Every structure is written in structure tokens, then in C-alpha cells.
Amino acid sequence: MTQPVSQRALIRPARSAPAVQPAATPLAEEAAELRREILRALFATGGGHYGGSLSVIDLLLTLYRRQLRVCPEQPRHPLRDRLILSKGHAAIALYAVLRRLAYFSEPLSAYATFGSPLEGHPDMLQLPGVDFSTGSLGQGLSVGLGVALALRTTEPTTEPATEPTGAPATEPSGEPAEHAEQAPRTWVVLGDGECQEGQIWEAAMLAAQQQLGHLHAVIDHNRFQEWGWSPPAGHREPREAQAPAPPVAELAAKWRAFGWRVLEVDGHDLDALERTFAQAASSQPFDPPSVVIAHTVKGKGVPMVEQDPARFHCATVTAAEHQTLLASLPCP
Amino acid sequence: MKLADHCGRLLAEHGDHAPRLRVLDGDLADSDGAIHFATRHPARFLMGGIAEQNLVSVAAGMADTGLAPWVFSFAAFLCFRAYDQIRVCLSQARQPVVLVGSHAGGLSGRNGKSHAAPNDLALLLSLPGVQVWAPGDCADTALAVRTLVADPAPAYLRFPRTPIDEVHGLPGQPAPLRWLTPRRPLALVSTGLASHWALAAAQLLAAWGLEASVLHCARLAPLGALGEELRGVRRIFVIEDHCTFGGLGSLVHGLGLAAPVQVLGWPRDYCGQSGKDEELLTAYGLTAPLLAQTIRTAVADPTRS
Structure with missing residues (x-):
């Protein structure tokens, strides 16, 4: 269990530096294993967000295994890259990856059960590796913006936010710190449904105005949300007769219009994801912020979930169904 | 002088010796007291746009890196517009962000009901771990600012629109x-x-x-x-x-x-x-x-x- 903020702030930087955490097994194999762990955990806890966890898992795994410089033995290392899972309902996918990286050892089967640090939605005060608490949609990009702004103009620190009386003041110059090349980057993983929240666009506007090149959004664009749009009242065709509309139409055009650099990628092609994340991370501190729109499939890898995204947004399955879900994954 | 102005002046002075202080404002700096910090420490001031929800969450992100952000706006727009952000990012995440709400309470002058906050305390007092201060004069304000600069915490300072000048302080020591x-x-x-x-x-x-x-x-x-x-x-x-x-x-x-x-x-x-x-x-x-x-x-x- 992590310590409260006030105590955590006193932790001194460790000797180890943040680094990309490579896997012992090929990434595709690990992704399949994590899918299996997600299914087991959701069944053990009595249900949960199958669709969105299975669509986002390849993004999270590739980020943590190929892109993010982190330090699991010191989860709050000041120079680490940050990842905020703004679509917090996919918590089990984040937990599965963080556990692989040895941030904690609690079993995933304890997910969302009383007394477990694996809260139903990510809780930074409970679980090491969770960079910010999320769950109420729409807030993570703003938090990431604040983190990225702070990291751009100040030396990262875990010192308490106060200074002894009389300490000399240093006015930030507004220029990037000298460590700019190695400066931490902040990644925020959003849902496409989440992009209906107005706060996302408040943050998008300010991040572009501030030219926050080290802020990266990643959108799990699986094209489904819990219920989905209804046709306008009085529309000729009933809801059932219409092709499902994506949560946000013209997603790329909207981000571009807000001043972001937009990269699009197949969200289940692990090599392409790695390249795209690296491309996003080639930005300088005062470049425009970038967004990776990852085209994903809700429930990816498990046909029964893929075929019924509405049911499996948040679902409970029988023991027999659970076996069917597991059996559809490649054998370990 | 409005107490929020006094708060802004004091915070600007503290800023000389507290380099981690930041002030965020939602385009009301000349009305809510943030102007004093903005003028004295422009590199540590952020006009975040008329977007209070974003402003509060941005401040929480800054706090998480070790900065000490203060967010200024009218009480109504902070407490009501950004309540969920205060709940999740400050209260639940225990981020030491100080909210300064001017024009709190039921007296909003010509502005009227949209700008009044006669029930701000009901919202903020019910959030776990959030300090709530309602200073009555300049000395109280100095105490609150001094306390929260020395020991940052999730907090809400409520200030009235009605001016209270320095010669009309309440009796006794703050x-x-x-x-x-x-x-x-x-x-x-x-x-x-x-x-x-x-x-x-x-x-x-x-x-x-x-x-x-x-x-x-x-x-x-x-x-x-x-x-x-x-x-x-x-x-x-x-x-x-x-x-x-x-x-x-x-x-x-x-x-x-x-x-x-x-x-x-x-x-x-x-x-x-x-x-x-x-x-x-x-x-x-x-x-x-x-x-x-x-x-x-x-x-x-x-x-x-």
C-alpha cells in the first residue's frame, strides 16, 4: 500500500534511473497472457469492463514495454514518464500491466474487492504505479497537462511543496530545463466515449495554447460506448435500423482543429504502435501536443466479446461463458 | 479592499520566498485578487482560460509534481462548476491545491444569482480532507495564507465581494x-x-x-x-x-x-x-x-x- 502524499513527498530520489522495462517474452505472447489474466480477474470479481479493457490492453502494454521510462522499484521517481489512465474503468488492464512490471504482487483476482488496493477504478493512494486517481471521466488530460506544464519549467522533485523561510526564490524562466532531452513525458490514455466530456476539450485548447510538446494523449478508439447515441427525436429511422455512430464523429479532424499533432494507428498492431509512440515522443518541449488515435476493437481477441460490445461494455458472465471466453484465446 | 485582493497581495509577497507557489486563474484576475501575483510573478502565473473544471484538474497535476498551486476564481464558478474536479482531484487524491473563491456568499452586487454562492460551504464542507476557511478581515486572511503556504493542503478560502479594509478588522488576535x-x-x-x-x-x-x-x-x-x-x-x-x-x-x-x-x-x-x-x-x-x-x-x- 502506498503512503499518503505528505509522506511520499519525503522519499528521496533513488540511485536507479527510470528506463524502459523490456519483457522476457515476445510482446504478442505477453499480450495474450494479459488478456487471459483480465478475463480471470473479471470473472473472479463478479464482472466488469471486458470490452474496454481488451481494446486498451495492447496500447498500455506497448507503452510500458517499449516507450515509457519508469522505475517500478521507486514508483514515484521524479524523472519517470507518467501515464494517466483517464478511462479509469479499464483499471484491470492497467493493473495487469503494472503487476507484470512488478509494481505490486497482490493477485489480480482481488480486483474491486473490499480491502484490496486494486480499487474498482485506479486509486493513486492505494496502488504503486498508478500515477493519478481516475474514474470520473474527462479529468485525466487536464491532470496530465498540469503535470507536463510543471515538468517543463521546473526541475522535477519529490521534495515537499514548501520551502524553509528565507529560502532563495528562483523565478522559472519559462524556458525548458537543461534536461529537456531526457525530460519526462506525460501520457494520458483516453476513451473515445470519454471525449464527449467537455473538460477534454478545455484541456485540449489549453495544451495547444501552451505548446506542450511533452504531453501525449492516446485514444482507445473502439467506436463504442455503454449505450451510444440515439437518433435525433423525430428521425425517420428507429435506432435499431441505423449504423451505430461513433462516440465522437470526425475525431482526428477535431483534435487537429484544436491544434494537436494527430497520429493514427491500428491499435492492435504492436509494431506499428511502438513506432507511432516513438514518433509522438520525438517532439520538443514547445512543439504542439500530440494525440495518437488508436483504432481498436472493443473486446479485441475474444470473439464473443467483440460480437456483442454493448453487452460487454460492463458485463457479468456465467461459469460456462467464462470457459468459452478463455478457450477463444490462443493456448499458453 | 476586498479580502480576495488582500489574499492575492499576500500570496505575491510569499511568492518571493516560496518558488513552488503557482497561481492559476480563469480570466478573472483583475476581479478575484490573482492580479497581484500575476503582476509580480508572471512566469508562475497561468491564465487557464474560462474553463474552471480544467483549471482545478491542471492544478492537481501541478501539485502532484511538488508545486504549490493556488486557483483563483469567483466562488460560484469554482465550487459549483468544478465540484467534481475538486471531489476527485483534490479531496480523493489528496492533492494540496488551494482554492480562492471571491464573491462568496449571498451578496453579489449587480451580478445577481448566477454569480452568487450562498451555499458554497454546504458543498465544500462535505468533502473529506478539504480545509475550509472563511476569514473575516485582513489579519484572518494573513493567517490563512501563511498557514497554507507553510503547509499546503487541499483547501478552500471563501471571501466576500464586500470590501473589508484594514482599519475595520475584528477585535483580538487572528x-x-x-x-x-x-x-x-x-x-x-x-x-x-x-x-x-x-x-x-x-x-x-x-x-x-x-x-x-x-x-x-x-x-x-x-x-x-x-x-x-x-x-x-x-x-x-x-x-x-x-x-x-x-x-x-x-x-x-x-x-x-x-x-x-x-x-x-x-x-x-x-x-x-x-x-x-x-x-x-x-x-x-x-x-x-x-x-x-x-x-x-x-x-x-x-x-x-
């Missing part, structure tokens, strides 16, 4: 909780701007031969020893620039004291409206003479003691 007059069996318990109303009412009551004391709460959360201070008091009137539910009155009721408690504030159906302070206070029975009259009548009523 403290989270203090008696403004000698303790007596009849106590007026008040907070923020309303402590001036309570003091004036007590003076009128004294002239009528009814001795009442005034207990001023500059900090409402954590509440401190309010219950102990009121032990032995026979009759309590809470006077506040807040609706009669969810503010100081509710806190005093919650103490479970033996003494009867009556709350004098904005009625439950008050949304705020345009008007001069005196006009609004008269209409709702909150001028010193009207408060004193209400108290005298209530005390004289044998069925209510």
Missing part, C-alpha cells in the same frame, strides 16, 4: 476560532463577513441591556474546539452569509449541544439576486438592527428557550 467579545451565556456564532454583522448586532443588544458574546470561526474545517468553546453557553444564534442549511449553522447543530440553536442566514429558497448589500440584507433580515431585533424577540419568547 486564530482559527476566537471570541471577539467576553464569553457570556448568550452567544452569537459567526464566520467570515457575517462576524461583522454579529458584532454590530451584539453592540445593539448591549445597548438594549442584553449581553451577547460573539464567537468567530475563521476556519470551518477542521472545525477545532467549537464544541468546547460553547460548553456552558445557554443560548446560541448562528449568523452567517450562507443559506441556513449546510454551513456553520449545520456544523453547530451537529455538535449536539444542550443549548437551543437558531440559524440566521439566507433562506433555503434564496438563489441570490442583484442589489446593494444594504438592500439585500434588509430584505432578508440580516442587517444588524434586524438581527438584533430577531434575537431580542426570540430570547424574550418563553416558549423557545
Whole structure:
């Protein structure tokens, strides 16, 4: 269990530096294993967000295994890259990856059960590796913006936010710190449904105005949300007769219009994801912020979930169904 | 001077020696006090746009890296527009962001109901781990700012639109909780701007031969020893620039004291409206003479003691 903020702030930087955490097994194999762990955990806890966890898992795994410089033995290392899972309902996918990286050892089967640090939605005060608490949609990009702004103009620190009386003041110059090349980057993983929240666009506007090149959004664009749009009242065709509309139409055009650099990628092609994340991370501190729109499939890898995204947004399955879900994954 | 202005000035001075201080504002810097910090420390000031939800979450992100952000706006736009962000990013995540809400309470001048915040305390007092301060004068304000600069915490400072200049301070030394007059069996318990109303009412009551004391709460959360201070008091009137539910009155009721408690504030159906302070206070029975009259009548009523 992590310590409260006030105590955590006193932790001194460790000797180890943040680094990309490579896997012992090929990434595709690990992704399949994590899918299996997600299914087991959701069944053990009595249900949960199958669709969105299975669509986002390849993004999270590739980020943590190929892109993010982190330090699991010191989860709050000041120079680490940050990842905020703004679509917090996919918590089990984040937990599965963080556990692989040895941030904690609690079993995933304890997910969302009383007394477990694996809260139903990510809780930074409970679980090491969770960079910010999320769950109420729409807030993570703003938090990431604040983190990225702070990291751009100040030396990262875990010192308490106060200074002894009389300490000399240093006015930030507004220029990037000298460590700019190695400066931490902040990644925020959003849902496409989440992009209906107005706060996302408040943050998008300010991040572009501030030219926050080290802020990266990643959108799990699986094209489904819990219920989905209804046709306008009085529309000729009933809801059932219409092709499902994506949560946000013209997603790329909207981000571009807000001043972001937009990269699009197949969200289940692990090599392409790695390249795209690296491309996003080639930005300088005062470049425009970038967004990776990852085209994903809700429930990816498990046909029964893929075929019924509405049911499996948040679902409970029988023991027999659970076996069917597991059996559809490649054998370990 | 408005107390929020005073807060901004003090914070700008603290900024000389506290390099981690940051001020964020939602395009009201010249009205809410942030201007003083913005002028003195431009590189540490962020005009975040008219987007209070984003502003609060951005501040939380800054706090998580070790900075000490203060967010300025009108109380109504911080507390109501960004309540969920305060709940999740400050209260639940325990991020030490200080919110400065000017134009708090029921008096909003020409602005009227959209800009009034007569129930801000009801929202903020119910959030775990968030300090709530309602300074009544410049000295109180200095205490609150000094305390939160030295020891950052999730906090809300509520300031009235009504100016309170430095020569019209409340009696005594600033403290989270203090008696403004000698303790007596009849106590007026008040907070923020309303402590001036309570003091004036007590003076009128004294002239009528009814001795009442005034207990001023500059900090409402954590509440401190309010219950102990009121032990032995026979009759309590809470006077506040807040609706009669969810503010100081509710806190005093919650103490479970033996003494009867009556709350004098904005009625439950008050949304705020345009008007001069005196006009609004008269209409709702909150001028010193009207408060004193209400108290005298209530005390004289044998069925209510």
C-alpha cells in the first residue's frame, strides 16, 4: 500500500534511473497472457469492463514495454514518464500491466474487492504505479497537462511543496530545463466515449495554447460506448435500423482543429504502435501536443466479446461463458 | 479592499520566498485578487482560460509534481462548476491545491444569482480532507495564507465581494476560532463577513441591556474546539452569509449541544439576486438592527428557550 502524499513527498530520489522495462517474452505472447489474466480477474470479481479493457490492453502494454521510462522499484521517481489512465474503468488492464512490471504482487483476482488496493477504478493512494486517481471521466488530460506544464519549467522533485523561510526564490524562466532531452513525458490514455466530456476539450485548447510538446494523449478508439447515441427525436429511422455512430464523429479532424499533432494507428498492431509512440515522443518541449488515435476493437481477441460490445461494455458472465471466453484465446 | 485582493497581495509577497507557489486563474484576475501575483510573478502565473473544471484538474497535476498551486476564481464558478474536479482531484487524491473563491456568499452586487454562492460551504464542507476557511478581515486572511503556504493542503478560502479594509478588522488576535467579545451565556456564532454583522448586532443588544458574546470561526474545517468553546453557553444564534442549511449553522447543530440553536442566514429558497448589500440584507433580515431585533424577540419568547 502506498503512503499518503505528505509522506511520499519525503522519499528521496533513488540511485536507479527510470528506463524502459523490456519483457522476457515476445510482446504478442505477453499480450495474450494479459488478456487471459483480465478475463480471470473479471470473472473472479463478479464482472466488469471486458470490452474496454481488451481494446486498451495492447496500447498500455506497448507503452510500458517499449516507450515509457519508469522505475517500478521507486514508483514515484521524479524523472519517470507518467501515464494517466483517464478511462479509469479499464483499471484491470492497467493493473495487469503494472503487476507484470512488478509494481505490486497482490493477485489480480482481488480486483474491486473490499480491502484490496486494486480499487474498482485506479486509486493513486492505494496502488504503486498508478500515477493519478481516475474514474470520473474527462479529468485525466487536464491532470496530465498540469503535470507536463510543471515538468517543463521546473526541475522535477519529490521534495515537499514548501520551502524553509528565507529560502532563495528562483523565478522559472519559462524556458525548458537543461534536461529537456531526457525530460519526462506525460501520457494520458483516453476513451473515445470519454471525449464527449467537455473538460477534454478545455484541456485540449489549453495544451495547444501552451505548446506542450511533452504531453501525449492516446485514444482507445473502439467506436463504442455503454449505450451510444440515439437518433435525433423525430428521425425517420428507429435506432435499431441505423449504423451505430461513433462516440465522437470526425475525431482526428477535431483534435487537429484544436491544434494537436494527430497520429493514427491500428491499435492492435504492436509494431506499428511502438513506432507511432516513438514518433509522438520525438517532439520538443514547445512543439504542439500530440494525440495518437488508436483504432481498436472493443473486446479485441475474444470473439464473443467483440460480437456483442454493448453487452460487454460492463458485463457479468456465467461459469460456462467464462470457459468459452478463455478457450477463444490462443493456448499458453 | 476586498479580502480576495488582500489574499492575492499576500500570496505575491510569499511568492518571493516560496518558488513552488503557482497561481492559476480563469480570466478573472483583475476581479478575484490573482492580479497581484500575476503582476509580480508572471512566469508562475497561468491564465487557464474560462474553463474552471480544467483549471482545478491542471492544478492537481501541478501539485502532484511538488508545486504549490493556488486557483483563483469567483466562488460560484469554482465550487459549483468544478465540484467534481475538486471531489476527485483534490479531496480523493489528496492533492494540496488551494482554492480562492471571491464573491462568496449571498451578496453579489449587480451580478445577481448566477454569480452568487450562498451555499458554497454546504458543498465544500462535505468533502473529506478539504480545509475550509472563511476569514473575516485582513489579519484572518494573513493567517490563512501563511498557514497554507507553510503547509499546503487541499483547501478552500471563501471571501466576500464586500470590501473589508484594514482599519475595520475584528477585535483580538487572528486564530482559527476566537471570541471577539467576553464569553457570556448568550452567544452569537459567526464566520467570515457575517462576524461583522454579529458584532454590530451584539453592540445593539448591549445597548438594549442584553449581553451577547460573539464567537468567530475563521476556519470551518477542521472545525477545532467549537464544541468546547460553547460548553456552558445557554443560548446560541448562528449568523452567517450562507443559506441556513449546510454551513456553520449545520456544523453547530451537529455538535449536539444542550443549548437551543437558531440559524440566521439566507433562506433555503434564496438563489441570490442583484442589489446593494444594504438592500439585500434588509430584505432578508440580516442587517444588524434586524438581527438584533430577531434575537431580542426570540430570547424574550418563553416558549423557545
